[in-house]
Amino acid sequence: MDIDKHSNFSEWFSTVLKEAKLVDLRYNVKGFIVILPWAFKTMKLMYSFAEAELEKRNHAPVNFPVVIPESNLIKEEEHVKGFGGEVFWITHAGFNRLEERLALRPTSETAMYPLYALWIKGKSDLPIKMYQSGAVWRYETKATRPFIRGREFLWIETHDAFATKNEALSQVMEDIEILNVFLWDILGIPFIVLRRPQWDKFPGADDTYAADTLMPDGKVLQIATTHMLGQRFSKPFNIKFMDEDGREKFVWQTCFGIGMNRIYAALVAWHGDNKGLIYPFSLSPIQVVIVPIFKENNKEKVLNYARGVYKKLKSKGFRVLLDESEKTPGFKFNEWEFKGVPIRMEIGEKEINNEGVLIVPRDTGIRSFASLNELVDKVSKEGKEMMKRLKEKNWKEFEKSLKSASTFEELKKKLENGGIVRVPFCSLSHGIECYNKIKEELKAEVRGEKVGEGKPKGLKCVVCGKEANHFVYVARQY
Amino acid sequence: MDIDKHSNFSEWFSTVLKEAKLVDLRYNVKGFIVILPWAFKTMKLMYSFAEAELEKRNHAPVNFPVVIPESNLIKEEEHVKGFGGEVFWITHAGFNRLEERLALRPTSETAMYPLYALWIKGKSDLPIKMYQSGAVWRYETKATRPFIRGREFLWIETHDAFATKNEALSQVMEDIEILNVFLWDILGIPFIVLRRPQWDKFPGADDTYAADTLMPDGKVLQIATTHMLGQRFSKPFNIKFMDEDGREKFVWQTCFGIGMNRIYAALVAWHGDNKGLIYPFSLSPIQVVIVPIFKENNKEKVLNYARGVYKKLKSKGFRVLLDESEKTPGFKFNEWEFKGVPIRMEIGEKEINNEGVLIVPRDTGIRSFASLNELVDKVSKEGKEMMKRLKEKNWKEFEKSLKSASTFEELKKKLENGGIVRVPFCSLSHGIECYNKIKEELKAEVRGEKVGEGKPKGLKCVVCGKEANHFVYVARQY
Secondary structure, rough: OOOOOOHHHHHHHHHHHHHHOOOOOOOOOOOOOOOOOOHHHHHHHHHHHHHHHHHHOEEEEEOOOEEEHHHOOOOOHHHHHHHHHHHHEEEOOOOOOEEEEEEOOOOOOHHHHHHHHHHOHHHHHHOOOEEEEHHHHHHOOOEEEEEEEOEEEEEEEEEEOOHHHHHHHHHHHHHHHHHHHHHHHHHOOOOOOOOHHHHHHHOOOEEEEEEEEEEEOOOOOEEEEOOOOOOEOOOOOOOOEEEOOOOOOOOEEEEEEHHHHHHHHHHHHHHHOEEEEOHHHOOOOOOOEEOOOOOOOHHHHHHHHHHHHHHHHHOOOOOOEOOOOOOOOHHHHHHHHHHOOOEEEEEOOHHOOEEEEEEEOOOOOEEEEHHHHHHHHHHHHHHHHHEEEEEHHHHHHHHEEEEEEEEEEHHHHOOOOOOEEEEEEEEOOHHHHHHHHHHHHHHEEEEEEEOOOOOOOOOOOOOOOOOEEEEEEOOHHH | OOOOOOHHHHHHHHHHHOOOOOEEEOOOOOOOOOHHHHHHHHHHHHHHHHHHHHEEEEEEEEOOOHHHHEEEEEEEHHHHHHHHOEEEEEEEEEEEEEEEEEEEEOOHHHHHHHHHHHHHHHHHHOEEEEEEEEEEOOOOOOOEEOOOOOOOOOOEEEEEOOOOOHHHHHHHHHHHHHHHHHHHHHHOOOOOOEOOHHHHOOOOOOOEEEEEEEOOOOOOEEEEEEEEOOOOOOOOOOOOOEEEOOOOEEEEEEEEEEEEHHHHHHHHHHHHHHHHOOOOOOHOOOOOOEOOOOOHHHHHHHHHHHHHHHHHHHOOOEEEEEEEEEEHHHHHHHHHHHHOOOOOEEOOHHHHHOOOEEEEEEOOOOOEEEEEHHHHHHHHHHHHHHHHHHHHHHHHHHHHHEEOOOHHHHHHHOOOOOOOOEEEEOOOOOOHHHHHHHHHHOOOEEEEEOOOOOOOOEEEEEOOOOOOOOEEEEOEEO
């Protein structure tokens, strides 16, 4: 296709989504999309990786209803202020009007916590660590964009309850560790975790920590959030336990949202190139595509040999396709390249004579020979090495986009080419005026401070010039 | 607990659901349940087995929105007649009234087929075979019962489109084959597939084939259905292709619903016994529970040894738990027995001295010794043998419940003890009056005829005495 993803991301992304058959945008409800098999198979793999990491850390899967009675939803004041305007309401069933309106869940706190109040009695009932995979619905008023902003999106949400504040804070750190493994180790998506300003946190949380990644156009995209809820929900929902000192105490809670639609968008955006999609080896619906190259006189010979290679790889558990369709090899190369299959194998007369195959990784396109004996090892190795290269490239690009500035003018200049700019800032609790100035004059956002980063010493806020209490990260956002 | 599941199924089922923590019924919307981890983990395994069978047969996963515009839903006349009274309606979003009401999908035909019309142009676009896993919502007016009848339930639905009628009919047979593998080979649930009477088919189908299983109280439960839709949807939804003869033709369609909530209920009901739940080895969240038996003076020795056994099994991919809690061994035996863990291992001083463990399968409770060397093989073998025993027992019981009768009086008598009774019947197209008589006088249903079973010769309908064209199966239903 030859569209540059950095200089023309919007067109690149739309073209890949459409031509690689990732999504169909013609569903006749605004903001709702149809996720097609070539995307959804990879999303299912993403789900299984993420769920495995959660289960390793003792989260259990649970399935709550998608409808929430209005009376639940309004119990926590900030929460309903934040979500009330975004809810789809069910008012009728069959030919009857319902006595109470039901919200299509925008998030599940108010569905789950009434039950937590029933489940938790003593300290031995704690901690509770549960996760739920599925969709949520929010009536977005901003312009929607496939996978990036929609009215229905897929995610995982965890809901944890603890006896002490410290355990809850540790859980937030564990959630960040899960993101390191899932987003970076497994998916190869660079990101930064920031504690959001107080005026930009989850409705009903003490603190919100969010994972921001960068898209190729230099704007940040929030792809996951973990919230220290403190006791803000346990009090209105009356989630108490009898502590060992004989006193009833409210539990401390956290919740964690892993936005699968947006993470999928980031996966596509980070790994792809001018030739289309690139799927990491462990996440591709097809890991190896075999393209047989033959003439009329050696067709059966080549196909038989290719079928043998197919069977060998299949028996080792690889997801492999032998493309026996009528198209020309060149057409097949382009098609599978565009769809991002990580490894292509070419098999012709010459490969058969040499008792091997040609292996072509999607990212470099460099052909190399592998003998039949070493085939299985070579495929695993190429898959891993390709992922290593993709991650190195992504990390370099991400690092290059992390800048810093010490004055408002410098911030303005550095933001011109996108990316994330670190600046000294007065306060994440009270600095909303400085935040608004950055928003209005630079069309950018203060995304928050990095967890564990030291405080600036003797530096001034780039906006108001008062003493800086944080290094914050500023960027334009989706 | 010692409740007999046959003579007192209702109490048995409620007790198991509650005490094994499979479900919480206290969610404050009628007909909606919370599926707890001990059930949901097994349901997730069920999903992965069923999806694997579908994918082996070239079905691709897809994700359509859960909302369907009213104008889509009413396109096929029979369909909206059947589902119109059962739909949850979304009428508002945020503070706005929607221009068009949105149905929370009761099933996805009318969500998917407008897109099928866009995707299918030529013969090379066919067949399309897609599946979707997730929930659907129906405003049931009958009494709800956990997993058996709810207003929200989990299922898999496939939607296939073909160029010819024969291909569609073959797909129905393939769907039945998938049920044989999934329900019987993998889950060990006996069932019978019946072509439903014309007046009892899916709204919008030419023919409905349904899998009925028996519950311990002798009533049948429909757990899956596959429908020959013919061209009933392709015409109103305008799903056409240009055939090789240059003529535009409507596609032939099938759809197939695998009801995961009900199948889970059947799994619990078929395998369980007077001591509680029994999970098959391949489907249990924990396959092996290790119970260490020690006194104060050998605690560390026993625990260390047990941890070694745990690690060995874990490294081989088994789902295993070492129960190190403070409870007594007897308490642990009862607890894990009730929760249906297929294999218990007991480890005490004696087992350590003999360099082995005691293995106790859940169904027989018979202890046998296994040395450390043979441990892994023994666990696999015990798991398989236990499933074989469960299936044999279930099959015997199912066969015993299949009866036949040749007069109305005989039918009445045989139905008294529950089960499924085969009788000659006049017509599945025109015999609705005979059907109604059975329904009214015997409180039972004509469930349909068995696929591939011959026609009765020279026999009379047990109701009207006219010539019988089918052997039909009659039972009381859920």
